[in-house]
Amino acid sequence: MKNVKNNKQKQINDIVSVVKISILLLIGIILFQNFINNNLTVWVPEMYYTVICLFIPLMVSVLIYLIWIFSTKYRFNKRYVDIINKIEIAVFIIVFSIIIFICGVNESQYKFLYLFIIITTTIQYGMKQGIIVSCISSLIILAMDIFMEPNVIVNTYFENDLILAGVFILTAWPLGFYVKIEAEHIKKLEELINIDGLTELYNHRYFCDSLAEKVKNGDRNSKPVSMIFIDIDYFKQYNDTHGHQKGDYVLRKIGEIIKSNIGEEDIAARYGGEEFSIILPGVNEEEAIQVAENLRKKIECTRFYGEESQPKGKVTVSIGVSVYPYKARNDIELIKSADDALYRAKFFNKNRVEAYTSILDEIKKNIDEKDIELVASIKTLISVINAKDRYTYGHVERVVVYSRMIADKLKLSKREKEILIYGAYMHDIGKININKEVLMKKMRLTDEEWELLKQHPANGVEIIKSVDSLKDIIPLIISHHERYDGNGYPNKLKGKEIPYLARILTVVDSFDAMTSNRPYNTRKTYEEAAEELEKCSGTQFDPEISAAFIEIVRKNDGEAFIEGVSDIGEIHI
Incomplete structure (x- = not known):
């Protein structure tokens, strides 16, 4: 699902990029048309060099932008991409403002250009960003109207551009709602695919994908990634005694305990059967053991239906802990080492935490x-x-x-x-x-x-x-x-x-x-x-x-x- 989402976002970015390139070409046409109307009644050879000097830089700029957006832009860290995107939006607004200024300021017929950046921004970044850009665009054109005719009693251009400003905002608003609804729909589908229906923790597939990503981030940021494996002791005996429905009740309750006792950045999943797993990014082994011990005690102290029939009179868990990169070289070895630690805990009387050795x-x-x-x-x-x-x-x-x-x-x-x-x-x-x-x-x-x-x-x-x-x-x-x-x-x-x-x-x-x-x-x-x-x-x-x-x-x-x-x-x- 994550790959599908990423591919869809990439397709949207590519389409928006094509639109932005088309806008740049449109700007070239506008400049050329304005140049013809203002300077040329009869073509003379001297004008050839002026045209060359004007449009070759524009074409080169379009080419550079084309290479940039399709080959390098989205390879940067997300934080840097966000900064670059904001700069890009600002540049387009400035360019549109310059074009309007060149082509008659308040009398310009090209004020609609702002719609392109409003639409593309809303599609890419949502309603909030779209409305911000529409408001900035509206303020610019209205400011131009007031600046060019400050003393008139009735500013016709201002009145007309109020309607245009309304169009800007009304374009961003419903389009933003649509983008928001689409994003919520995708998020719901992600939850259906990534969430275990019984415990409402993440499922095995999402866990494995996330672990690989967290390990890469750990390498990039030189931080450890700890992992906890949890297995319910004598769970088969509990199921045989009380039935699978009560067994599901135990799984749900332990899932709730895990979810309420880990950090916001941690990822808890039902690994399979009666096994749970937790990824703790940026957490060292000592801290992970403390989290594991806290979970063990919480589960041991929780009252479960029919727990008196268990060998120790309580529902308990065995827990294994390992940490990357000190105990494993990659995400696969991290899983294996945490699994090994878990089974050592099960051997040594269960209801205990074991770190991988x-x-x-x-x-x-x-x-x-x-x-x-x-x-x-x-x-x-x-x-x-x-x-x-x-x-x-x-x-x-x-x-x-x-x-x-x-x-x-x-x-x-x-x-x-x-x-x-x-x-x-x-x-x-x-x-x-x-x-x-x-x-x-x-x-x-x-x-x-x-x-x-x-x-x-x-x-x-x-x-x-x-x-x-x-x-x-x-x-x-x-x-x-x-x-x-x-x-x-x-x-x-x-x-x-x-x-x-x-x-x-x-x-x-x-x-x-x-x-x-x-x-x-x-x-x-x-x-x-x-x-x-x-x-x-x-x-x-x-x-x-x-x-x-x-x-x-x-x-x-x-x-x-x-x-x-x-x-x-x-x-x-």
Whole structure:
């Protein structure tokens, strides 16, 4: 709709510009006619040079104006365009006044010229500007009448021009009303297209268009753009308990809370389903977190119908926050990073605000400066793997989150937790050397293809081994497919021979493999996967670690755990 509006405005501007060029040509004709009437009864050669000197500058001026309005004028900032437009209107009024003065002042028959600028101004800028121009034009012609015949008792020209002044104003007034009605109609259509009918916030499409525009403005003005993602906790359970009509009531009420607690420049939208999003132009991360926390508290303290049936006895929301350009390089990454922060909030007990944190940033803090560029290139490699393998897309993120949870459960030290997280992030990086056909194959792999796939831990080690600061995660990458009974690969390590953190990674990696849709495997439920961990405890998995993770899964009680995990996408760094 915005493009349609812009195209329509451009067409109007082009038409008006053509009219203004025609007016300039008309002025040339008037000048020529006046020149002929006043100076020429018989054509003489000397007059040729006078005509040339008079009209060549006029034609050059028309050409320059033509190039100006069609190639450069509307490329300026809107504020500058408004100033230029006002100057342009003033110039035309001055030119018309000069023509009238040359062609007889109060006796001139060309006073109607002002109508052109009145009409074009009203069409372009509305009734207010049109009436202002008509009043100025009227004052000029009436002033000329009084100035030329100051002492006459009855000024015929003044009386006649009062009628002309009335025509000027009556032209601007109804035409301005028409332009106003047309603008209101367009605005109404924009609202129908851009507004979500249920919550009366902006819709997803308008949000995406606005975000791209705000990011560009942020670049231009060197200001940040923050983004908030909001998701209603246990909303499916609320809908199942009370019905979709009551669910719509919750969505509307939360939409009202959001709208009444953000700034005038902020843009709030219903992103989809039970998710809301807010763009905060010129707002830094700290301020955005404060806005998000305020919204979280407002929603938690609001009384909703049937909220006592919710797990925590209240309708609550989880919120993620990110900021451009510090946490994202463009509008797409800003959405992804805010989405990542949101799902972290859902994992950690919900009803909380989480700011986006980058695993890559965490890694950079702990590596040598000379290795930063190499580590940054790992991001590109993981993006390539994600594009090749739909299963890997999202797998890394989920394994990272599972690793955070079990690290807390097992009370790992800060350094051990860091190594586990970094290992979870990079454990499949060796798949970069595996053909897409093998990764995406829907049938069971052949022996040759299986042997090729089994090389990815060693390939991963080759990629990172030159980075001294990452040497601690090499055991996790090389050993995350070892089995507790010694039947794993690549080194057939057994029991405690397998590094402790690698044994942890094996559990969470296998759990996600079981609960994900893979080309050659039917997805298990979370309880089925927990049962499989129990069944394989002591053979494939370390019994102590698998028991701890099973407890995490069952403590989060099925549906809540699924809600927090199943929709997570690619890791955002």
